[in-house]
Amino acid sequence: MSTNLRIDGGRLSSRLAELAQIGATPEGGCRRLALTDEDRQGRDWLVGQMQVLGLDVRVDSIGNIVGILKGQQDGPAVIMGSHIDTVGTGGRFDGALGVVAGVEVLAALRDAGLTPKRDMAVIAFTNEEGARFHPDMFGSYVWAGGMSVEDAKREVDHEGASVGAELKRIGYDGPEQPGFLKAHSYLELHIEQGPILESEGGGLGAVTGIQGICWLELTLKGRPSHAGTTPMAYRKDPGLAAARINIFANELTKTIPYQLANSGVIRVQPGNVNVVPETVVMTLDLRNPHDQPLAEAEDAVRRFCAELSARDGIEISFRDLARFPATPFAEPLIAEIEKSAAEFGLPIRRMISGAGHDAQMMSRLCPVAMVFIPSIGGLSHNPAEFSTDEDIAAGANILLSTAWRVANA
Ligand code: HGY
Ligand code: MN
Ligand code: MN
Numbered sequence: 001m002s003t004n005l006r007i008d009g010g011r012l013s014s015r016l017a018e019l020a021q022i023g024a025t026p027e028g029g030c031r032r033l034a035l036t037d038e039d040r041q042g043r044d045w046l047v048g049q050m051q052v053l054g055l056d057v058r059v060d061s062i063g064n065i066v067g068i069l070k071g072q073q074d075g076p077a078v079i080m081g082s083h084i085d086t087v088g089t090g091g092r093f094d095g096a097l098g099v100v101a102g103v104e105v106l107a108a109l110r111d112a113g114l115t116p117k118r119d120m121a122v123i124a125f126t127n128e129e130g131a132r133f134h135p136d137m138f139g140s141y142v143w144a145g146g147m148s149v150e151d152a153k154r155e156v157d158h159e160g161a162s163v164g165a166e167l168k169r170i171g172y173d174g175p176e177q178p179g180f181l182k183a184h185s186y187l188e189l190h191i192e193q194g195p196i197l198e199s200e201g202g203g204l205g206a207v208t209g210i211q212g213i214c215w216l217e218l219t220l221k222g223r224p225s226h227a228g229t230t231p232m233a234y235r236k237d238p239g240l241a242a243a244r245i246n247i248f249a250n251e252l253t254k255t256i257p258y259q260l261a262n263s264g265v266i267r268v269q270p271g272n273v274n275v276v277p278e279t280v281v282m283t284l285d286l287r288n289p290h291d292q293p294l295a296e297a298e299d300a301v302r303r304f305c306a307e308l309s310a311r312d313g314i315e316i317s318f319r320d321l322a323r324f325p326a327t328p329f330a331e332p333l334i335a336e337i338e339k340s341a342a343e344f345g346l347p348i349r350r351m352i353s354g355a356g357h358d359a360q361m362m363s364r365l366c367p368v369a370m371v372f373i374p375s376i377g378g379l380s381h382n383p384a385e386f387s388t389d390e391d392i393a394a395g396a397n398i399l400l401s402t403a404w405r406v407a408n409a
Helices: 009-020 037-052 096-111 138-143 149-154 163-170 238-255 291-312 331-343 358-362 389-408
Strands: 056-059 065-069 077-082 120-124 183-191 204-210 212-221 260-262 266-269 279-288 315-324 348-353 368-373
Touching: 009 037, 009 096, 009 389, 037 056, 037 065, 037 096, 037 120, 037 163, 065 096, 077 096, 077 358, 077 389, 096 120, 096 183, 096 389, 138 149, 138 358, 149 163, 183 331, 183 358, 183 389, 204 331, 204 358, 204 389, 212 238, 212 291, 238 260, 238 266, 238 279, 238 291, 279 291, 291 315, 331 348, 331 368, 331 389, 348 368, 358 368, 368 389
Parallel strands: 077 120, 077 183, 183 368, 204 348
Antiparallel strands: 056 065, 065 120, 204 368, 212 279, 212 315, 260 279, 266 279
Protein backbone atom coordinates (compact mmCIF):
# COMPACT_ATOMS: atom_id res chain seq x y z
CA MET A 1 0.00 0.00 0.00
CA SER A 2 1.24 3.57 -0.64
CA THR A 3 2.77 4.25 2.76
CA ASN A 4 1.49 7.82 3.10
CA LEU A 5 -2.15 6.78 2.58
CA ARG A 6 -4.17 7.98 5.59
CA ILE A 7 -7.78 8.79 6.38
CA ASP A 8 -8.66 12.37 7.41
CA GLY A 9 -9.39 11.87 11.11
CA GLY A 10 -10.89 15.34 11.56
CA ARG A 11 -13.28 14.86 8.66
CA LEU A 12 -14.27 11.40 9.95
CA SER A 13 -15.02 12.62 13.47
CA SER A 14 -17.01 15.60 12.22
CA ARG A 15 -19.08 13.37 9.90
CA LEU A 16 -19.80 11.03 12.84
CA ALA A 17 -20.87 14.06 14.87
CA GLU A 18 -23.17 15.17 12.02
CA LEU A 19 -24.87 11.76 11.85
CA ALA A 20 -25.14 11.70 15.66
CA GLN A 21 -27.32 14.84 15.44
CA ILE A 22 -29.95 12.78 13.62
CA GLY A 23 -32.12 11.07 16.22
CA ALA A 24 -30.04 12.69 18.98
CA THR A 25 -31.43 11.99 22.47
CA PRO A 26 -31.31 14.38 25.47
CA GLU A 27 -28.93 11.93 27.20
CA GLY A 28 -26.37 12.44 24.38
CA GLY A 29 -27.03 9.24 22.47
CA CYS A 30 -28.95 8.36 19.31
CA ARG A 31 -32.31 6.77 18.68
CA ARG A 32 -32.83 5.77 15.04
CA LEU A 33 -34.96 2.63 15.20
CA ALA A 34 -35.08 0.84 11.86
CA LEU A 35 -37.38 2.37 9.23
CA THR A 36 -38.56 5.20 11.47
CA ASP A 37 -38.40 8.85 10.35
CA GLU A 38 -35.10 9.24 12.22
CA ASP A 39 -33.69 6.26 10.29
CA ARG A 40 -34.93 7.85 7.05
CA GLN A 41 -33.18 11.12 7.92
CA GLY A 42 -29.97 9.21 8.63
CA ARG A 43 -30.33 7.35 5.33
CA ASP A 44 -30.92 10.59 3.41
CA TRP A 45 -27.82 12.10 5.05
CA LEU A 46 -25.71 9.05 4.09
CA VAL A 47 -26.96 9.01 0.48
CA GLY A 48 -26.00 12.70 0.29
CA GLN A 49 -22.50 11.94 1.59
CA MET A 50 -22.06 9.16 -0.98
CA GLN A 51 -23.36 11.31 -3.85
CA VAL A 52 -21.03 14.22 -2.99
CA LEU A 53 -18.17 11.72 -3.06
CA GLY A 54 -19.20 10.67 -6.55
CA LEU A 55 -20.03 7.06 -5.61
CA ASP A 56 -22.57 5.08 -7.64
CA VAL A 57 -25.38 4.97 -5.05
CA ARG A 58 -27.87 2.10 -5.19
CA VAL A 59 -30.70 0.97 -2.86
CA ASP A 60 -31.99 -2.60 -2.83
CA SER A 61 -35.50 -3.91 -2.16
CA ILE A 62 -34.90 -4.37 1.57
CA GLY A 63 -33.46 -0.86 1.90
CA ASN A 64 -29.74 -1.67 2.01
CA ILE A 65 -27.83 1.43 0.80
CA VAL A 66 -24.76 0.71 -1.38
CA GLY A 67 -22.12 3.27 -2.44
CA ILE A 68 -19.79 1.89 -5.14
CA LEU A 69 -16.35 3.15 -6.22
CA LYS A 70 -15.64 1.69 -9.65
CA GLY A 71 -12.36 -0.21 -9.93
CA GLN A 72 -10.13 -0.70 -12.96
CA GLN A 73 -11.52 -4.18 -13.60
CA ASP A 74 -14.97 -5.77 -13.40
CA GLY A 75 -15.62 -8.46 -10.83
CA PRO A 76 -16.44 -8.98 -7.15
CA ALA A 77 -16.04 -5.97 -4.90
CA VAL A 78 -14.21 -5.37 -1.66
CA ILE A 79 -17.11 -4.31 0.56
CA MET A 80 -16.96 -2.34 3.82
CA GLY A 81 -20.10 -1.86 5.86
CA SER A 82 -22.17 -1.84 8.99
CA HIS A 83 -25.46 -0.17 9.96
CA ILE A 84 -26.91 3.22 10.93
CA ASP A 85 -30.02 2.03 12.75
CA THR A 86 -29.80 1.98 16.56
CA VAL A 87 -31.49 0.44 19.59
CA GLY A 88 -33.80 2.55 21.75
CA THR A 89 -31.00 3.65 24.09
CA GLY A 90 -28.40 3.81 21.33
CA GLY A 91 -25.06 5.58 21.31
CA ARG A 92 -23.31 7.56 18.58
CA PHE A 93 -20.86 4.89 17.37
CA ASP A 94 -22.51 1.43 17.22
CA GLY A 95 -22.82 0.77 13.49
CA ALA A 96 -22.38 4.39 12.43
CA LEU A 97 -18.60 4.09 12.85
CA GLY A 98 -18.29 1.29 10.28
CA VAL A 99 -20.44 3.02 7.67
CA VAL A 100 -18.99 6.54 8.06
CA ALA A 101 -15.43 5.16 8.19
CA GLY A 102 -16.13 3.18 5.00
CA VAL A 103 -17.17 6.41 3.26
CA GLU A 104 -14.04 8.10 4.66
CA VAL A 105 -11.83 5.32 3.24
CA LEU A 106 -13.25 5.95 -0.25
CA ALA A 107 -12.88 9.72 0.24
CA ALA A 108 -9.21 9.25 1.19
CA LEU A 109 -8.64 7.24 -2.00
CA ARG A 110 -10.32 9.96 -4.05
CA ASP A 111 -8.19 12.64 -2.34
CA ALA A 112 -5.09 10.61 -3.20
CA GLY A 113 -6.30 10.22 -6.81
CA LEU A 114 -6.16 6.42 -6.48
CA THR A 115 -8.37 3.92 -8.35
CA PRO A 116 -8.37 0.36 -6.97
CA LYS A 117 -8.04 -2.69 -9.17
CA ARG A 118 -11.30 -4.14 -7.83
CA ASP A 119 -14.58 -2.31 -7.21
CA MET A 120 -14.86 -1.11 -3.62
CA ALA A 121 -18.12 -0.34 -1.85
CA VAL A 122 -19.63 0.67 1.46
CA ILE A 123 -23.02 -0.71 2.55
CA ALA A 124 -25.37 0.49 5.29
CA PHE A 125 -27.46 -2.62 6.02
CA THR A 126 -31.12 -2.28 7.02
CA ASN A 127 -32.16 -3.06 10.60
CA GLU A 128 -28.97 -4.63 11.92
CA GLU A 129 -30.16 -4.14 15.51
CA GLY A 130 -33.35 -6.18 15.34
CA ALA A 131 -34.75 -3.82 17.96
CA ARG A 132 -37.99 -3.09 16.07
CA PHE A 133 -38.19 -5.90 13.51
CA HIS A 134 -36.73 -9.42 13.88
CA PRO A 135 -34.30 -11.04 13.36
CA ASP A 136 -31.30 -8.80 13.84
CA MET A 137 -28.70 -8.48 11.07
CA PHE A 138 -31.84 -8.30 8.94
CA GLY A 139 -30.66 -6.46 5.81
CA SER A 140 -27.41 -8.44 5.54
CA TYR A 141 -29.33 -11.69 6.20
CA VAL A 142 -31.52 -10.96 3.16
CA TRP A 143 -28.45 -9.74 1.18
CA ALA A 144 -26.72 -13.08 1.95
CA GLY A 145 -29.79 -15.07 0.86
CA GLY A 146 -30.74 -16.26 4.37
CA MET A 147 -34.24 -14.79 4.15
CA SER A 148 -36.40 -13.89 1.14
CA VAL A 149 -37.34 -10.27 0.52
CA GLU A 150 -41.00 -11.30 0.61
CA ASP A 151 -40.68 -12.94 4.04
CA ALA A 152 -38.63 -10.01 5.31
CA LYS A 153 -41.24 -7.48 4.14
CA ARG A 154 -43.92 -9.39 6.05
CA GLU A 155 -42.18 -8.95 9.40
CA VAL A 156 -44.14 -6.61 11.70
CA ASP A 157 -43.19 -4.61 14.78
CA HIS A 158 -45.17 -4.97 18.01
CA GLU A 159 -47.61 -2.29 16.85
CA GLY A 160 -48.32 -4.18 13.63
CA ALA A 161 -46.38 -1.98 11.18
CA SER A 162 -44.78 -4.14 8.48
CA VAL A 163 -41.26 -3.84 7.04
CA GLY A 164 -42.72 -3.59 3.53
CA ALA A 165 -45.07 -0.73 4.41
CA GLU A 166 -42.39 1.11 6.39
CA LEU A 167 -39.80 0.78 3.59
CA LYS A 168 -42.32 2.30 1.18
CA ARG A 169 -43.29 5.02 3.66
CA ILE A 170 -39.72 6.22 4.10
CA GLY A 171 -38.88 5.85 0.42
CA TYR A 172 -36.26 3.09 0.69
CA ASP A 173 -37.99 0.24 -1.10
CA GLY A 174 -35.22 0.26 -3.69
CA PRO A 175 -35.04 -1.34 -7.16
CA GLU A 176 -31.91 -3.46 -6.73
CA GLN A 177 -31.95 -7.16 -5.87
CA PRO A 178 -30.24 -7.77 -2.47
CA GLY A 179 -26.80 -9.24 -3.14
CA PHE A 180 -26.63 -7.64 -6.60
CA LEU A 181 -23.02 -6.57 -5.94
CA LYS A 182 -20.87 -9.71 -5.77
CA ALA A 183 -18.49 -9.69 -2.78
CA HIS A 184 -14.77 -10.51 -3.00
CA SER A 185 -14.39 -9.83 0.73
CA TYR A 186 -16.10 -7.88 3.52
CA LEU A 187 -14.47 -5.68 6.17
CA GLU A 188 -16.23 -4.06 9.13
CA LEU A 189 -14.90 -1.53 11.64
CA HIS A 190 -16.95 -1.55 14.86
CA ILE A 191 -16.68 -0.51 18.49
CA GLU A 192 -16.03 -3.47 20.80
CA GLN A 193 -19.12 -2.69 22.90
CA GLY A 194 -17.54 -4.44 25.88
CA PRO A 195 -14.78 -3.82 28.47
CA ILE A 196 -11.98 -6.11 27.24
CA LEU A 197 -9.79 -3.79 25.14
CA GLU A 198 -10.03 -0.93 27.62
CA SER A 199 -9.29 -3.23 30.57
CA GLU A 200 -6.11 -4.35 28.78
CA GLY A 201 -4.88 -0.77 28.43
CA GLY A 202 -6.42 -0.05 25.01
CA GLY A 203 -5.28 -1.29 21.62
CA LEU A 204 -7.43 -2.79 18.88
CA GLY A 205 -9.20 -6.11 18.33
CA ALA A 206 -8.79 -8.46 15.38
CA VAL A 207 -12.11 -10.31 15.49
CA THR A 208 -11.85 -14.08 15.02
CA GLY A 209 -15.60 -14.75 14.94
CA ILE A 210 -19.01 -14.08 16.48
CA GLN A 211 -20.79 -16.07 19.19
CA GLY A 212 -24.01 -18.00 18.64
CA ILE A 213 -27.27 -16.20 19.30
CA CYS A 214 -30.83 -17.37 20.04
CA TRP A 215 -33.71 -14.90 20.52
CA LEU A 216 -37.02 -16.36 21.76
CA GLU A 217 -40.39 -14.65 22.22
CA LEU A 218 -42.61 -16.33 24.85
CA THR A 219 -46.34 -15.64 25.15
CA LEU A 220 -47.71 -16.59 28.56
CA LYS A 221 -51.49 -16.79 28.96
CA GLY A 222 -53.02 -16.83 32.45
CA ARG A 223 -56.40 -15.74 33.80
CA PRO A 224 -57.09 -12.07 34.56
CA SER A 225 -58.55 -11.69 38.05
CA HIS A 226 -58.95 -9.24 40.91
CA ALA A 227 -55.67 -8.59 42.77
CA GLY A 228 -57.58 -7.96 46.02
CA THR A 229 -60.13 -10.71 46.16
CA THR A 230 -58.57 -13.69 44.37
CA PRO A 231 -56.92 -16.08 46.85
CA MET A 232 -53.27 -16.73 45.91
CA ALA A 233 -53.89 -20.44 45.34
CA TYR A 234 -56.61 -19.64 42.77
CA ARG A 235 -54.46 -17.38 40.60
CA LYS A 236 -53.11 -18.19 37.13
CA ASP A 237 -50.51 -15.43 37.06
CA PRO A 238 -48.36 -15.13 33.89
CA GLY A 239 -46.51 -12.21 35.43
CA LEU A 240 -45.20 -14.45 38.19
CA ALA A 241 -44.38 -17.14 35.63
CA ALA A 242 -42.40 -14.65 33.52
CA ALA A 243 -40.37 -13.65 36.57
CA ARG A 244 -39.61 -17.31 37.35
CA ILE A 245 -38.49 -17.92 33.73
CA ASN A 246 -36.24 -14.85 33.79
CA ILE A 247 -34.60 -16.07 37.01
CA PHE A 248 -34.26 -19.61 35.65
CA ALA A 249 -32.47 -18.33 32.52
CA ASN A 250 -30.21 -16.21 34.68
CA GLU A 251 -29.34 -19.21 36.90
CA LEU A 252 -28.26 -21.13 33.77
CA THR A 253 -25.50 -18.59 33.22
CA LYS A 254 -23.96 -19.76 36.51
CA THR A 255 -23.79 -23.39 35.46
CA ILE A 256 -23.20 -23.33 31.69
CA PRO A 257 -19.75 -21.91 30.79
CA TYR A 258 -19.79 -18.61 28.84
CA GLN A 259 -23.64 -18.63 28.78
CA LEU A 260 -25.44 -15.28 28.61
CA ALA A 261 -29.14 -14.57 29.15
CA ASN A 262 -31.21 -11.39 28.97
CA SER A 263 -34.93 -10.67 29.09
CA GLY A 264 -35.16 -7.29 27.35
CA VAL A 265 -38.90 -7.18 26.60
CA ILE A 266 -41.68 -7.86 29.12
CA ARG A 267 -45.11 -6.61 27.99
CA VAL A 268 -47.99 -7.19 30.45
CA GLN A 269 -51.67 -7.09 29.48
CA PRO A 270 -53.87 -5.43 30.61
CA GLY A 271 -51.09 -3.80 32.65
CA ASN A 272 -53.32 -2.51 35.47
CA VAL A 273 -52.07 -2.30 39.02
CA ASN A 274 -55.04 -4.18 40.46
CA VAL A 275 -55.37 -6.97 37.85
CA VAL A 276 -53.60 -10.32 37.96
CA PRO A 277 -52.33 -10.24 34.35
CA GLU A 278 -54.05 -12.00 31.49
CA THR A 279 -51.07 -12.22 29.14
CA VAL A 280 -47.35 -11.56 29.24
CA VAL A 281 -45.14 -11.38 26.13
CA MET A 282 -41.45 -11.65 27.02
CA THR A 283 -38.19 -12.23 25.14
CA LEU A 284 -35.05 -14.17 25.97
CA ASP A 285 -31.70 -13.35 24.37
CA LEU A 286 -29.45 -16.43 24.87
CA ARG A 287 -25.85 -16.40 23.61
CA ASN A 288 -22.77 -18.61 23.84
CA PRO A 289 -19.54 -18.84 21.83
CA HIS A 290 -20.28 -22.58 21.44
CA ASP A 291 -23.40 -23.96 19.74
CA GLN A 292 -23.76 -27.11 21.89
CA PRO A 293 -24.11 -25.42 25.30
CA LEU A 294 -26.32 -22.76 23.68
CA ALA A 295 -28.69 -25.52 22.53
CA GLU A 296 -28.57 -27.07 26.02
CA ALA A 297 -29.52 -23.72 27.56
CA GLU A 298 -32.46 -23.34 25.21
CA ASP A 299 -33.63 -26.91 25.87
CA ALA A 300 -33.41 -26.31 29.63
CA VAL A 301 -35.58 -23.20 29.31
CA ARG A 302 -38.17 -25.04 27.23
CA ARG A 303 -38.29 -27.91 29.75
CA PHE A 304 -38.64 -25.48 32.65
CA CYS A 305 -41.54 -23.74 30.88
CA ALA A 306 -43.30 -27.05 30.19
CA GLU A 307 -43.13 -28.01 33.87
CA LEU A 308 -44.23 -24.55 35.00
CA SER A 309 -47.12 -24.55 32.53
CA ALA A 310 -48.38 -27.95 33.76
CA ARG A 311 -48.02 -27.04 37.44
CA ASP A 312 -49.46 -23.51 37.37
CA GLY A 313 -51.93 -23.74 34.51
CA ILE A 314 -50.21 -21.08 32.41
CA GLU A 315 -50.29 -21.61 28.64
CA ILE A 316 -46.80 -20.86 27.19
CA SER A 317 -46.02 -20.60 23.47
CA PHE A 318 -42.66 -19.85 21.80
CA ARG A 319 -41.69 -17.94 18.66
CA ASP A 320 -38.13 -17.84 17.27
CA LEU A 321 -37.00 -14.26 16.69
CA ALA A 322 -33.39 -14.97 15.72
CA ARG A 323 -31.16 -18.04 15.61
CA PHE A 324 -27.60 -17.78 14.24
CA PRO A 325 -24.76 -20.25 14.94
CA ALA A 326 -21.34 -19.28 16.23
CA THR A 327 -19.47 -17.95 13.18
CA PRO A 328 -15.67 -18.19 12.79
CA PHE A 329 -13.99 -15.68 10.44
CA ALA A 330 -11.54 -16.49 7.62
CA GLU A 331 -7.92 -16.71 8.81
CA PRO A 332 -6.26 -14.96 5.84
CA LEU A 333 -8.30 -11.79 6.28
CA ILE A 334 -7.76 -11.71 10.06
CA ALA A 335 -4.02 -11.79 9.33
CA GLU A 336 -4.44 -8.87 6.91
CA ILE A 337 -5.99 -6.82 9.73
CA GLU A 338 -3.05 -7.71 12.00
CA LYS A 339 -0.59 -6.80 9.20
CA SER A 340 -2.18 -3.34 8.88
CA ALA A 341 -2.00 -2.80 12.64
CA ALA A 342 1.70 -3.72 12.57
CA GLU A 343 2.24 -1.24 9.73
CA PHE A 344 0.86 1.54 11.93
CA GLY A 345 2.64 0.21 15.02
CA LEU A 346 -0.72 -0.29 16.74
CA PRO A 347 -1.19 -2.98 19.41
CA ILE A 348 -3.88 -5.50 18.42
CA ARG A 349 -5.18 -8.71 19.99
CA ARG A 350 -7.47 -11.45 18.71
CA MET A 351 -10.92 -11.78 20.24
CA ILE A 352 -14.40 -13.07 19.46
CA SER A 353 -17.35 -10.71 19.23
CA GLY A 354 -20.05 -10.87 21.90
CA ALA A 355 -22.36 -8.81 19.71
CA GLY A 356 -23.86 -9.88 16.41
CA HIS A 357 -22.74 -7.97 13.32
CA ASP A 358 -23.50 -7.86 9.61
CA ALA A 359 -20.16 -9.61 9.09
CA GLN A 360 -21.86 -12.71 10.57
CA MET A 361 -24.20 -12.76 7.54
CA MET A 362 -21.63 -11.68 4.94
CA SER A 363 -19.44 -14.63 5.99
CA ARG A 364 -21.97 -16.80 4.09
CA LEU A 365 -20.83 -15.11 0.87
CA CYS A 366 -17.12 -14.31 1.20
CA PRO A 367 -14.15 -14.05 3.59
CA VAL A 368 -14.88 -11.41 6.27
CA ALA A 369 -12.88 -9.66 8.96
CA MET A 370 -13.63 -7.04 11.61
CA VAL A 371 -11.52 -4.64 13.58
CA PHE A 372 -12.64 -3.38 17.00
CA ILE A 373 -11.71 -0.19 18.78
CA PRO A 374 -12.13 0.20 22.56
CA SER A 375 -15.46 1.22 24.11
CA ILE A 376 -14.81 3.48 27.07
CA GLY A 377 -16.29 1.94 30.19
CA GLY A 378 -17.24 -1.09 28.07
CA LEU A 379 -20.56 0.64 27.49
CA SER A 380 -22.82 0.22 24.45
CA HIS A 381 -26.55 0.25 23.68
CA ASN A 382 -26.28 3.17 26.09
CA PRO A 383 -26.25 6.95 25.34
CA ALA A 384 -22.89 7.21 27.14
CA GLU A 385 -21.24 4.91 24.52
CA PHE A 386 -17.88 6.53 23.72
CA SER A 387 -14.67 5.97 21.75
CA THR A 388 -11.81 8.46 21.38
CA ASP A 389 -11.02 10.31 18.13
CA GLU A 390 -7.57 8.73 18.29
CA ASP A 391 -8.95 5.17 18.39
CA ILE A 392 -11.52 6.04 15.70
CA ALA A 393 -8.75 7.28 13.38
CA ALA A 394 -6.55 4.24 14.19
CA GLY A 395 -9.39 1.83 13.39
CA ALA A 396 -10.26 3.68 10.18
CA ASN A 397 -6.61 3.67 9.03
CA ILE A 398 -6.53 -0.10 9.50
CA LEU A 399 -9.76 -0.39 7.51
CA LEU A 400 -8.23 1.79 4.75
CA SER A 401 -4.93 -0.07 4.65
CA THR A 402 -6.55 -3.54 4.65
CA ALA A 403 -9.27 -2.66 2.14
CA TRP A 404 -6.78 -1.01 -0.23
CA ARG A 405 -4.36 -3.95 -0.07
CA VAL A 406 -7.14 -6.52 -0.59
CA ALA A 407 -8.67 -4.48 -3.42
CA ASN A 408 -5.35 -4.55 -5.31
CA ALA A 409 -4.11 -8.04 -4.42
O1 HGY B 1 -27.73 -7.80 19.38
C1 HGY B 1 -26.64 -7.63 18.88
O2 HGY B 1 -25.70 -8.32 19.17
C2 HGY B 1 -26.43 -6.52 17.88
O3 HGY B 1 -26.32 -5.32 18.59
N1 HGY B 1 -27.51 -6.46 16.94
MN1 MN C 1 -23.64 -2.80 15.73
MN1 MN D 1 -25.97 -2.82 18.41
